[in-house]
Structures are given as structure tokens and as C-alpha cells.
Amino acid sequence: MSLIETKDLVYLYGARTPFEVKALDHIDLRLEEGGIKAVIGHTGSGKSTLIQHFNALLKPAQGSVLFHGENINANKQTAYRTRFRIGLCFQYPEYQLFEDTVFADIAFGPKNMGMSEQEIDSAVRTAASYVGVGEELFDRSPFDLSGGQKRRIAIAGVMAMNPEVLILDEPTAGLDPQGRETILKMILNYRGVTGKTVILVSHSMDDVARIADEVIVVNQGKIALQGTVHEVFSHSAELTQMGLSVPEVTGITDRLRDMGCELPVGIFTVGQAADALADYLAGRIRK
Amino acid sequence: MSENIIEIKDVWFSYDGDEEGEKLPPVLKGVTLDVKKGEFLAILGHNGSGKSTLTRLCNAMSHPDKGTVTVEGMDTSDEELEYEIRSRVGVVMQNPDNQIVASIVEEDVAFGPENLGVEPALIRERVDDALKRVGMYDYRGHEPHKLSGGQKQRVAIAGVIAMRTDCIILDEPTAMLDPIGRKEVMDTILDLNRRLGITVVLITHYMNEAVLADRVAVMDNGEIILCGTPKEVFSDASKLCRVGLDTTQTGMLCEELRKRGVMLPGTPLTPGDFIVAFQKYIGDRP
Amino acid sequence: MIKEITIGQYFPGKSFLHKLDARTKLILVLAVLIFIFLCRNFYSLALITVFSVVCVAVSRIPLRSMLKGFRVLFVIILLTSLLQIFYNNEGDALFEWKKIHITTGGVYTAIFICVRIICLIFVSSLLTYTTSPTLLTDGLERLLKPLKVFHIESHTLAMMMTIALRFIPTLIEEVDHIMSAQKARGADLETGGLLKRAKAMVPILVPLFVNSFRRAYDLAYAMECRCYRGGAGRTRMRVMKLAVRDYIAFVICAALLAGIILLNIFFEAVI
Numbered sequence: 001m002s003l004i005e006t007k008d009l010v011y012l013y014g015a016r017t018p019f020e021v022k023a024l025d026h027i028d029l030r031l032e033e034g035g036i037k038a039v040i041g042h043t044g045s046g047k048s049t050l051i052q053h054f055n056a057l058l059k060p061a062q063g064s065v066l067f068h069g070e071n072i073n074a075n076k077q078t079a080y081r082t083r084f085r086i087g088l089c090f091q092y093p094e095y096q097l098f099e100d101t102v103f104a105d106i107a108f109g110p111k112n113m114g115m116s117e118q119e120i121d122s123a124v125r126t127a128a129s130y131v132g133v134g135e136e137l138f139d140r141s142p143f144d145l146s147g148g149q150k151r152r153i154a155i156a157g158v159m160a161m162n163p164e165v166l167i168l169d170e171p172t173a174g175l176d177p178q179g180r181e182t183i184l185k186m187i188l189n190y191r192g193v194t195g196k197t198v199i200l201v202s203h204s205m206d207d208v209a210r211i212a213d214e215v216i217v218v219n220q221g222k223i224a225l226q227g228t229v230h231e232v233f234s235h236s237a238e239l240t241q242m243g244l245s246v247p248e249v250t251g252i253t254d255r256l257r258d259m260g261c262e263l264p265v266g267i268f269t270v271g272q273a274a275d276a277l278a279d280y281l282a283g284r285i286r287k
Numbered sequence: 288m289s290e291n292i293i294e295i296k297d298v299w300f301s302y303d304g305d306e307e308g309e310k311l312p313p314v315l316k317g318v319t320l321d322v323k324k325g326e327f328l329a330i331l332g333h334n335g336s337g338k339s340t341l342t343r344l345c346n347a348m349s350h351p352d353k354g355t356v357t358v359e360g361m362d363t364s365d366e367e368l369e370y371e372i373r374s375r376v377g378v379v380m381q382n383p384d385n386q387i388v389a390s391i392v393e394e395d396v397a398f399g400p401e402n403l404g405v406e407p408a409l410i411r412e413r414v415d416d417a418l419k420r421v422g423m424y425d426y427r428g429h430e431p432h433k434l435s436g437g438q439k440q441r442v443a444i445a446g447v448i449a450m451r452t453d454c455i456i457l458d459e460p461t462a463m464l465d466p467i468g469r470k471e472v473m474d475t476i477l478d479l480n481r482r483l484g485i486t487v488v489l490i491t492h493y494m495n496e497a498v499l500a501d502r503v504a505v506m507d508n509g510e511i512i513l514c515g516t517p518k519e520v521f522s523d524a525s526k527l528c529r530v531g532l533d534t535t536q537t538g539m540l541c542e543e544l545r546k547r548g549v550m551l552p553g554t555p556l557t558p559g560d561f562i563v564a565f566q567k568y569i570g571d572r573p
Numbered sequence: 574m575i576k577e578i579t580i581g582q583y584f585p586g587k588s589f590l591h592k593l594d595a596r597t598k599l600i601l602v603l604a605v606l607i608f609i610f611l612c613r614n615f616y617s618l619a620l621i622t623v624f625s626v627v628c629v630a631v632s633r634i635p636l637r638s639m640l641k642g643f644r645v646l647f648v649i650i651l652l653t654s655l656l657q658i659f660y661n662n663e664g665d666a667l668f669e670w671k672k673i674h675i676t677t678g679g680v681y682t683a684i685f686i687c688v689r690i691i692c693l694i695f696v697s698s699l700l701t702y703t704t705s706p707t708l709l710t711d712g713l714e715r716l717l718k719p720l721k722v723f724h725i726e727s728h729t730l731a732m733m734m735t736i737a738l739r740f741i742p743t744l745i746e747e748v749d750h751i752m753s754a755q756k757a758r759g760a761d762l763e764t765g766g767l768l769k770r771a772k773a774m775v776p777i778l779v780p781l782f783v784n785s786f787r788r789a790y791d792l793a794y795a796m797e798c799r800c801y802r803g804g805a806g807r808t809r810m811r812v813m814k815l816a817v818r819d820y821i822a823f824v825i826c827a828a829l830l831a832g833i834i835l836l837n838i839f840f841e842a843v844i
Contacts, residue, residue: 055757080761083759109758158758174463206536248558251558255562378795384743385791389707390707394810411810
């Protein structure tokens, strides 16, 4: 049984108006448990709409979403409970902070779940440790902190619900290289410590190349590709066509290959590219 | 008239604290930087390195505590010149949503020229011209909130072009955009600089944007630690590394190849340059 | 869901009414609203009704979508008119039963109220239906310029309207986004009593206000960067010029006024 499965999932924007758009077009998708999965696609491809179906924030116009084989929209209760089991952290989450203190903001989700005072306390502390927020910040107002800190606190707010699956929508958007690095390391750490499934929505192919195990490419409301990072990046020409930018080194090796150099496909890191190019040059000399 | 459009001389700046008379620690510590007429200058640095403060000083929104900033020979501390200075130096900000004033694209582009008191017929002409320059003419009657991020930024750029400023400062214009939007905006910026000869100052933390500039200045902790052509700046890997910046992926690839005994000619930093260098390398060893 | 709310609806089109200058429309709508209350008998009332219907027809705005927006209003109008029938006891008695007296005076007042308000709604909503918000703001700014004598800056008012119009869709989108985000953290916005629901709004409203202030600060900065310094010395790209059709519209309305006055004189007033 898959962890999350969508069956013939259809979602319409502006349903029953002349401007009706099929945001999701008959999607059949299976996601197995474990690992970091990246959902990629350009703005408007339907990737954000898709993940909002995973935790029942959006209801499908047609088809169903199964979690552990159970329909999450079977009734209101199941749908509501699914939000805690599949934690979704939206884009620019720092703009959704609202409590007086960092602690209270992280505790919002656990409180809504009906945890006891003690459970909340431990959930908040654990989540804060995942994102590297020290206890000395707990009594501070989240609005006084730096942008990067705010974002990590907002992410902790979702982690504190102790979800089985953590979905992060563009967690590195708008951050500088240091900030991006911190978030990526934090995700890897969370994954390592908890062993839970993480779904990462991104249009940064460099981030995806760095940390993802599996990649799902969404284009025009359909699943265009699904596979390991290596498999997906082997289709770099198609990715470019879908408006996704492949890592710089992938672009370079692709162009050299088009010019007649015999290089393998599916190169997406600097190390791989350097190895392939060095091998190619060595091979030429041998010939 | 000097060839510099903006001259920043030994500038110190700190923001006011919450309490009366309180000064926060300085964000700029003795910055000296010239922007040459017609050049494309990139300013690279982390959030909080003082990059954005520099923008505020260049268009007289803030005044230095010490040192001077002059725009085309006008001292920004002279309050009477503020308006004149802002009409010469246009600014595009990071968040495309927060800088568009009107609810129709062409009206927004007209906002600047209207403030400058330009004749109506001339505004029309400039607005149409500016929108064509950024490739948004077909969207002139659209509502800005329905456009993509890249399109909104291009409208904001058109708004500055229509003011006919000599210099345009872009403060992380691509930070909130997706790859398509980023490319649209970068192409537009390059086009403005190369074809219209507008001086461009691009504040960014993307290396692959900075390498496209004529000159790169690296800021860290309120100081300019490196300044020169992209090649000069990115070859100083150790200094870059110290402030947590890296060279471009292409630059890293060259470095990795060097470790494997492959020395490419020159120091290619962009994919295009790399291909040329690689071919030359092969050509030299048939 | 919240995105479906449309404020200051405008139906783009190319009809005679669409093409009229915004200032003409503002003045004439105001005039016609006054005319509606000048009608003293059924003849003049009929004239203004016919005029309103013709205007709606000329605007070529689908009647169905117009009526849809008014559904709730019609119920209210009907109720107020009915109340008039029972409370007004002037004129000849038509029907009497126990304490209920229905008189001609009551019925006439009810009809007048009903017709007047409906005409009023139609005519005034035609203004927003056929004029884009930007043009409307522009027209208002220019019409209110004489208020300078009273130290009221029409430019400032117009700029506030412009910015409000620009940011309403952005803020609606933002509310939608924040709501989804808080729902994902288990916020319950749909159940519970009034107090609980009001409390549930805090996680939505606090970020909304915080973000709005940030936007306002950014926008003010952007406006200053673009040399904004109030209305002084400012020109406009759009030149508003009255065309022949505007004069025609004025003449038609003058004729309407004359018609109403004549009908009022020749026939007995019923109200």
C-alpha cells in the first residue's frame, strides 16, 4: 500500500464559469513511504494545488486522495485529522506568524490538536531543536527576529504537530545563499533524526539536486515525470521546455553533448560533471 | 562633468533606534564606491550586509552620518536637490506587489512621469515606449495583480524607464521570482544597459546574475571587501569563501577540473564562456 | 471561495454609456437621482422608469447578471413597501378588517417607494457598471477640485481610492493564503459560536495587519522613489475631454427634467 495515492484526481479553478481551468488533469500518483521527495514545476503548473489536496485543504472535483489506503475526504472528521498527519507548510510561512511569543506560535498547531500542556511543551521543544531555534528565543516576539529565523520558527510550527509526512512549499524562496543552505541542512537533519517522509515543493533545481531522493515533475496539471534525481535529470531537454531551469552544469554537459562530445546523461552536480569531462578528455587521449 | 554618475565617499551610516537619540550599530562602515556612467555594476552580499541601505543613500531617502554621496555632482544631503536626484536615479524593489501603485499597467507606468509634471502627450509616448522596451506593451490594459511575478517586475522597470532616469538601481529584483521570471527580468536589465546605455546597479545574491555585470562589488558587514571585474572578484575564492559566498557553478566546475589536472584557458564563469574555453582546450590538443 | 467576491464591479463594453466621460456620468447620475424624487404623480414616475429601462438597455449589460446582484435588495424593498401599505392611513379606504386599514395613500406610497428605489439602484449601479474604477476615480478627482477652497485635496482622496482599488485584490488573495496556512495548522474557522469564531479570526487578522503595514511602508517608499510629492505640479497622462456625445447626454437629461416638471404641473400630484 502506498503512503499517499491519488486516483484520477481532477481539480477545477472557477468551476462552472466561462473561465474554468483544469488545474489538475486526471492525476494518478503513488508516493511510497520514506525519503525526501521533490515536487517540481513552474509557477501555475499545478504543483501547489496538488499538495493542498494531500492534506485535504482542497477537495477534489473528481477522483480521490488516499493516505495509507484510506480516502482522506471520506468525512469531515477524517479530512480534519489528516491535516495533522500530513503537515503542510506554505510558501513564505513567516508572514503567517501571529502570536506574541515564539513559543506560543509554534504551539498553535499542537494546541488545535488538543494536546495536553505537557505534550505541547515537549512538542514545541523538539520542533525548535529540529530547526535550530534556541530556547532563549521562546519568550521573544517572532516579529522582532530576522527573516531567516522567522521562517524556521514557522516551519517548526508545522513540525510541532508531529506529522507523519512533512510538506514544505518553496522553503528556500527569497533567501540568500546562507539562508538557503541553513534550511536545506535543517531538512536533511529532520529527515535523518525522525526518518519521516518529506515532500519538498521547489523550482530550484539546485536544491532538488542536492537533497531529493525522488522527483515528481508537474506540468500543465499532469505528472510529466517521476523517478530518481538521476532519471529525471536525464530528461534535461524536456525539463527546460517545461520552463524549469536545470543546474548550470547540466546545461553545460547537455550543450557539449549536442556538439558531439560523448558524455553520459543525468549529470546534475559539479563533481559528476567534472568526472565526466575528465573521463571524456582522458578517453580522447587514449584514442 | 565626471564620468561617474554616483560617487560614494567614505560613507558611514546607522539607523535610529527605538529610543530618542539612540543609534543602532553602523550598517555601513566607510564605504567608498563609484558608479561609472553607462556601466552595469553588481553588488553582491548577504542579507544584512548593508546592500539595501546603500540604495536608500543613493536616491536621497537616507543621508550618511559621515562621508558624502553625490549623484551627477549633486550632494544627496542637500534637501532641495532630493527631488532632482530621485528623477535621475530610479529604484526597483524586491517585492513586485508592493511597488505597483495603479490598478492598470499603463497607468502605473505613467505614475513617475506624471509626478515629474511631464506633458500628457509626451507621457503617453514615453509609457508606450517603455512598455515596448520591456516587452509588456500587449499587457498595457491589464490589471497588475493578474500578471506573473516576472511580468510585474518588468512593469516596475518600465515605470522607471518612463521617468527617463540615467541610472536604475534594482534591489534583489529576482529574489521572489521563479526561473522563468528571473530570466525575463535579467534579459530586460541587460537589454537596458547594452542598448539604451542606462547605468544599472544590480543588488543581488545570485552569483550567476553578478557574473553578467561589468563590475562586481562584494559587501560584507557594512564594508566593500572586493571590487573589480567578475573574473577578478571570483578568482579570489578564499576571500569569497570567508564571507560565505561562492563562485558560480561553472567556476566551481573549473576548479574541480583543475584538481583533476585539466587547466582550462582563462577563467570561465558562465556556461557560454566555459564551452568556448573547453573547445579551445580540445582544439589545442588534437 | 473568497476570491469570488467582486467589489466595484465593472462590465467592460463599448456602449454609448461606456463611452461617456466619467465626469458627465457622475454629474448626470446625481441629477437623475434627484429627478427620481421630483416625480409627484404616476405619469412622471412612468417617464423616469422608462428612462431608467432605456439606460439599462443602452448599456448592453446582461440584465440577468444585474438582477442577480440585487436579489437581496429586492426583498428589502418589497418588505419596506409592504410596511407602508399597513402604516399609511391617508386617502380613501380600500380594505378594512379589524385593525388593518388599507388606504389609497398607503398603496400609492408603497408603489412610489418601490419604483423609486429600484430606479435609483439601477441608475446608480449603471455608473459603476459602465465606468472603470480608474476612470471613476479620475473623474471624481477632477470634479472635486473646486473643494480646494475648503482645504479638501481632491487629489489625496483620489490617490487613496486608487491605492485601495489596487490593493483590494492583493489583500483578498493574501487572506485566502493565510487562511489556508492556518487551516493547515488545524485552525477551525467554520464551527462554534460567535465568540469562538471571532477568536478564530485572530490568527488571520494579525498576520494580515502586520503584512499590510509592511506593504504600506514599501509602497510609500516606492512612491517617493518615483518622485511622488502630492498633487502639486503633477500632470496626468489621460486628458479628459468632453465629446459631442457628452453634450447630447446633457441635453437628453435636460429634456427629461423638463418632461417631469411638465407632467407634474399638468397632472394632479398623488404624493
